[in-house]
Every structure is written in structure tokens, then in C-alpha cells.
Amino acid sequence: MTTPLLQIDTSQVSSRGALTEIIQETTALTRRLFVQLKRRPSTLIAGVLQPLIWLILFGALFSKAPEGLLPGGMSYGRFLGAGVIVFTAFSGALNAGLPVMFDREFGFLNRLLVAPLRSRSSIVFASVIFITTLSLVQSLAIMVTAALLGYGWPGAGGLLLVLFTLLLLVFAVTALSLGLAFALPGHIELIAVIFVANLPLLFASTALAPLSFMPVWMGWLAALNPLTFAIEPIRAAYAGPLDLSLVLLDAPYGSVTGQTCLLVLTGLTVGLFLLIRPLLNRKLS
Template sequence: MTTTPSPSPDILGLSPEVTNQAGPVGEFIQETLALTRRLFIQLQRRPSTLIAGIIQPLMWLILFGALFKNVPQGLFGASRDYGQFLCAGVIVFTAFSGALNAGLPVMFDREFGFLNRLLVAPLVSRFSIVLASALFITTLSVLQSAAIVGTGYLLGSGLPSWSGLGVVMLIILCLVFGVTALSLGLTFALPGHIELLAVIFVINLPLLFASTALVPLEFMPGWLQVVASLNPLSFAIEPIRYLYLHPAWTFGDVVMAAPWGNVSLWQSMALLLGFAGLVVVSIQGLLRRTLA
């Protein structure tokens, strides 16, 4: 009886000896790290993506902060100036934009045939393909956020407390996780990268302007206040802004006065987790069908 040999794990850069010695969990970790390393190698060869992803939000922070530097103090709540008010919005929008683009590498793998090679490889779990993209985007988002926080500090926006910085990172991770899942779902639902880019362009700026990134909620007309208070970006921006302005904070503090009620710090984080969980559950069937 003739058996067909399984595809070699060399496609992931792993030797057969290593994969045979590891258990299922170890193999899953190895293949996830190998796929993540591949994405970082691509970034190393094309570093302009990371450089542009850091320079663009810094330009927003510097130019917008200078543009509204002379507005009357107190116009933007408790913020000392517009730069301090804007910093939280730039942090969140940068992480959101990066996560929204998370599906592009997978889409290009689909179009160039590399994804098909992965699907016939003897992977312990094809979920490692999705997890590798999530780890890659999360790492980039943390680097970009750290660059913006550091630049904001140099420009006089200050810093949250150490515990506040930890909560800021948790908020960013929750948002990035949900938006990355949404982007990967769109990647497998749409026919090509042109359609994916079109969707990204359509929803990117409208979500920015329909949030509290650029102006306080009370500056908006009534209908836009309702929209902004339901925008996941606002649930990330307002807590971060509050942590910047209040060194002594608690999870029960109100961070946003929405038209439908006050939202506390823990409630905003719970809403972000709920958003991420809803997106992950909604794309499960699509991922199973596509990766089967």
C-alpha cells in the first residue's frame, strides 16, 4: 500500500526533528512563532510601513496641537491645552488604523498562493495563521502607542501614573484585538485586496470624526453625540484621556457622560471586551469554512 507523504514543515522554517519532539501545544506555539517571525522579516525588508505608521500620528499630534494651541484654556475640559486633549485620540486612532490593516498581509498571501501552501501543511491548528497576524499587529500597535506617549510627554502632555499606563495598554490591546478580528473576517469575506482597501478607506475616517478623538462630546450636535457615544473608539479614547488628567483614579470613576447615561472606567473596558468578543464570535463560522 502506497501512502502519500505529508507536506514538510520546512515551509515554516521548522526542522522535522523539532516538530516531532514537541507536543501538540509546543508545536502550536512553534508554528505560531514561525509565522509571526515571517511577518517581522517582511517588515524588516520593508521598514517604511512601520516608519510611516509612527510618523503620521506624530505629525497629527504636533500639527494639530500647534494649530489649536491658542484656544482659550478650559475649552477642552480639564486639559491644559489641545495637545494634551488630542494625545488620547491619536493613540487610539493609530492603534485602530493599524489593526484595521491587519488583514492585508493575509489577503496578499491569499492572492499570491502562499495561504494555500499553509493550508496543506501539517499544522497542528490553522488558527496559528490568524493568531500570528494578531500577535504581529499587537506588537506594532504597542510600539506605535509607546512612540506617541513619549512624544506627547516631550510636547508637554504629561503621562498617566504607572498603574494608569498599564490600564492604557490594556485598553489598547482590547481595541486592537477586536478590530484585528474584524479585519481578518473581512479578509476572508471579500474577494481581493482592492475591496478590502475600499472598505478600510470607507470606515476609517468616518469612525474617527464620529468619535471624541478631535472634540469633546458636548461640542457635537445631538444626533452625532449619540453616534459618538456608541463608537468603540470613544470607549477607548475617553478612559485614556481621563487617566492622563487624573493621577488618582478608580475603576468606578465616570469617564464619559453619554446622552444615554454615564459610563465609568470599568464599564468602558467591559464594552470594549464585549465588542471584541462579539466580533470574534461572529467570524468563527467564516474562519472555519475558509480554513477548512
């Protein structure tokens, strides 16, 4: 007896190309994350509120710092602005892994894995698109507020540089967070790591104080901290005309130009994605 076994109903299942299918999957998964955000906007609001409080309180704390203490005679508020913008994007992106972790724990990921996804990278793409948009929106909100507080606004070219730098940082941190979301056993552990990583990385960077203020060992830390490589170009973009070949950082190991900062961030992003790829492949296979 011969039975037509593999009778996939072609009127139901489209025979469209791989790219169209990947776009359909990714769009649907991304839409889900945005619907969640719309109905539960507390993460969005908290993500703007926290850096805003930093900006206002920390800015006020050191507002009477003597003129000329900071490089270029900058006011502390202006100095802090760049740091807080980067901190906003950084802590936003650090949360990228949380929705994925909850999907793992509640079994929703299994629902996705039973479906004939054209590429399981769609799950990762959706997270990256979502968290990038979210972090950039939060950062822009902080930039606008900072401008209203009188801490300046980068020019058009400067704005592009700011966004590009933030994008690189957000990609890198998202990769890290997604990697953690698949490597750690549960959301408690993930939240603990996020909690521990957040503030020390901020302190050990040039967000709150310049390198010249720090003891040597901390200067080393700050000069190796990825956040610093994002903060310095943004601070330069706020300070005036753009020149990426200028030295932005007198690190203990040598002078770092704007170009070097961006190169380091690019390298970090690529490196982290390569690093988590085998992990994602294993967990999603």
C-alpha cells in the same frame, strides 16, 4: 501482497505534543511577518508618522482655544493626545488583514493549507501577535513623542491602564480586519474599506472634540463609537489619579464609567472573534 503503506518517517516527524507543534507553527509564521517588516519598514514608519503629524498640526490648529473650554481646563494638546494614541493603535490594527489578503491572492495561503498544520488557528494567532506588537510599539512611540512635546505622561498605574485599553481595542479591530480579509474578494476592496472606515470613525469619536461640542445626533454616534470607549479611559489615565468607577462620559443615553468602557471593549472583542470564527473555519477548512 502487503506493503507497509503508512510509513511516516518518525525520525523526521516529531511526535511532540499538540501544544509544542502549535507553538512551532505560530512562531515560524510570526517570524515571517517580522522579517517582512524588518525588510520593508515603511508601514511601521508611516504608522507612526501619520498620527504624529495629526498631533502636531491639529494640536497647533487649536492651541489658542480659550482656557476653560475643555473639561477640567485641559489644554487642547493634552486633550488631543489620548485621541491620537487610540487612533494610532486603531489604524495599525485595521491593517491586520492586509498580509493575509495578499497571501490569499498570491496563493501563499495554499502553501500553508497543504502543510499538516496542527491547528489552522496558528495562521490567525500569528497575525494577532504580529499586529498587536506593531500597534503597541507605534502607540508607545506616539506616547513618548507626546510626552516630549509636553502633553504629559500617565503614571505607572495609568500606563498599565493605557496599555490594557489599547490591547482590547487592537484585538477587536484585528478581528474585524481579519474577518474582512477573508470575506472580501481582493486587496483593492480591503484597502477601500480601510480607507473609508478610518477617518469617519476618528471624527465621530471624542478624539478631536468632547461630546459637549457636538450636535445631538453626532453625540449619539460618538457615544456609540468603540474608539470613544478606548479614548476616555486613556484620557482619564493621563488626567490624574485612577478611579475606574468615575463617570468619564456623559452620553445621551446615560453616564458611562471607566469600568463600563472597558467592559464594552471586552464585549466587543469577544463578540467580534465569535462573529468571524465561522468565516475563518470555512475559509481555512
